[in-house]
Amino acid sequence: MHTANKALALTLVATAGVTVAHAAASVPAPSSEYRKDELGRIVEVAGRKATKCPKQTDRTAVLLIAGQSNSANHGGMRFSSKHPGKTVNYFAGHCYPVASPLLGATGMRGESWSPLADRLIESGLYDRVVIVTTGIGGTKIGRWQEGGDLNRMLLGVVSDLRGRYHATHFLWHQGERDLALKTSSADYAASFMSLVASLRAAKVDAPVFISVASRCGQPGDWKDDDAITTAQRGLVDPAKGIFLGPETNLLVPPSDRYDRCHFDGPGQQAFAEAWLRILTAYAHRAR
Numbered sequence: 001m002h003t004a005n006k007a008l009a010l011t012l013v014a015t016a017g018v019t020v021a022h023a024a025a026s027v028p029a030p031s032s033e034y035r036k037d038e039l040g041r042i043v044e045v046a047g048r049k050a051t052k053c054p055k056q057t058d059r060t061a062v063l064l065i066a067g068q069s070n071s072a073n074h075g076g077m078r079f080s081s082k083h084p085g086k087t088v089n090y091f092a093g094h095c096y097p098v099a100s101p102l103l104g105a106t107g108m109r110g111e112s113w114s115p116l117a118d119r120l121i122e123s124g125l126y127d128r129v130v131i132v133t134t135g136i137g138g139t140k141i142g143r144w145q146e147g148g149d150l151n152r153m154l155l156g157v158v159s160d161l162r163g164r165y166h167a168t169h170f171l172w173h174q175g176e177r178d179l180a181l182k183t184s185s186a187d188y189a190a191s192f193m194s195l196v197a198s199l200r201a202a203k204v205d206a207p208v209f210i211s212v213a214s215r216c217g218q219p220g221d222w223k224d225d226d227a228i229t230t231a232q233r234g235l236v237d238p239a240k241g242i243f244l245g246p247e248t249n250l251l252v253p254p255s256d257r258y259d260r261c262h263f264d265g266p267g268q269q270a271f272a273e274a275w276l277r278i279l280t281a282y283a284h285r286a287r
Helices: 113-122 149-162 176-180 185-201 227-235 265-286
Strands: 034-036 042-045 060-067 087-091 094-096 128-133 169-173 208-212 242-247
Touching: 060 113, 060 149, 087 113, 113 128, 113 265, 149 185, 169 185, 169 242, 176 227, 185 208, 185 227, 208 227, 208 265, 242 265
Parallel strands: 060 128, 060 169, 087 128, 169 208, 208 242
Antiparallel strands: 034 042, 087 094
């Protein structure tokens, strides 16, 4: 998976707001076109101006997203929302248009949250969608557990968000790095529950959705019953507010991953569609 680029970049991008651009084989724009923080997260895209933050109502989804590169801006195709004003990317106290790459996550390619936001609006499930991304490419779960550097970053985002929004869902997509590191099921589960406990202590009471994800470059006949997916499926416990997200090992085959790891356009769309089904089913049960 991509590791975070820790160099601070200078600014300037001219590609903000492109509806669909850069297919899988395309080279991402030079890093000098974006400004990043010390974790490699995109914090500024020149030409992308802040917009009005919508008021949160019971018809507003506020999606807090974390994990590694397939939760960030490492997808093979760029998107921008077809519903400006109804969808926003919240970052550091401001709202911005929803467009790849999203502010708050690593990577300079595309992502799956713009098409998900559009689907949530077009399905009628929500009137407004607020996307809050924190994904960092190539990261192990130990960095996200309580006391880890990415846990501190995430809790900082939560603290900043609290001034304007209340997260309605926490979406987690991570595991590929831990499979490579041979993290045990028990250790993965313990780290994840530590992460959840830290969110609950920070008064994030949103339902938690955990993707099944560990596939990155394995051969086509690979089976996904490994230590990481075993842990992820075993963590699902509705009584604790933890629900199953997309099973991406099977949902997104190597043919829909531009480097056999990161989702290409069709994989990104399939991922977004799977999230729509899951969030719709949850909403119908909760109402």
